[in-house]
Amino acid sequence: MSLTYDLDQLDMAVHHILSHTKSRTLLFYGEMGAGKTTLINALSRQLGAEEPASSPTFSLVNEYLSQEGRIFHFDFYRITSEAEALDMGIEDYFDTDAWKFIEWPQKILSLLPEDAQKVEITVKNGNRRLLKLC
Template sequence: MQFTIHTIEDWQEIVNTITPDLKHNILLLKGNLGAGKTTFTQFLLKNLGSEDEVNSPTYSIVNEYNTPKGKVYHFDLYRLKNIEEVYDIGIEEYLDHSFLCIIEWPEVYEQELYDLKYHTMSIVNTGESREILFE
């Protein structure tokens, strides 16, 4: 699915559209700094019924949120240098015990997902809008 958004409020329409299509418990978020990955996650968690405050996990690496359907883990792998550091945070344990894992900057870990099913959302900030591709 492809979307174009022009305002922050447009994220809600995207979340409403893709939430029923979330069939896998892993969602990779790709996009440059400031593209809207965490903003999207805020809208998604609210849509999933979470009352938790959603913040970027840039420094904590992973944030945990509660939803009526189960735990959601929100990762930011930007600062991790290699796959060993990803395994050191226990990512496999999170993947095994979650309703949903949202992974920002997944490139350092993506090759390890070859045998798992997951969704990918790419966000491109064009300056005037954001172009979104959800698979």
């Protein structure tokens, strides 16, 4: 299921994701600068988070409280092995009923839950993006 959107149409992209996802664990794939964190920020706002989402590149995970419960936002760009994710307790996070948004999930492939929803973001040109839910 795919959708093409401009960055000023983030609400439409968020609605598409929330209407069609089958999981509370979303895996965000896309090149650097594709808009993963921007989309996660918009998703968090739509779910009722009061503080803006920012990339947890150095802390690996940020937690936000929302009207829909807790949201965990992971960024595994800087890890060098799956052991780092295990050391930070990724399995415990996966066992919660919280929303889990994961940037750079390809760094922890063997640890990902089977029911996770893949979200691919492709830059088409300038502000235009192609969003695919797989």
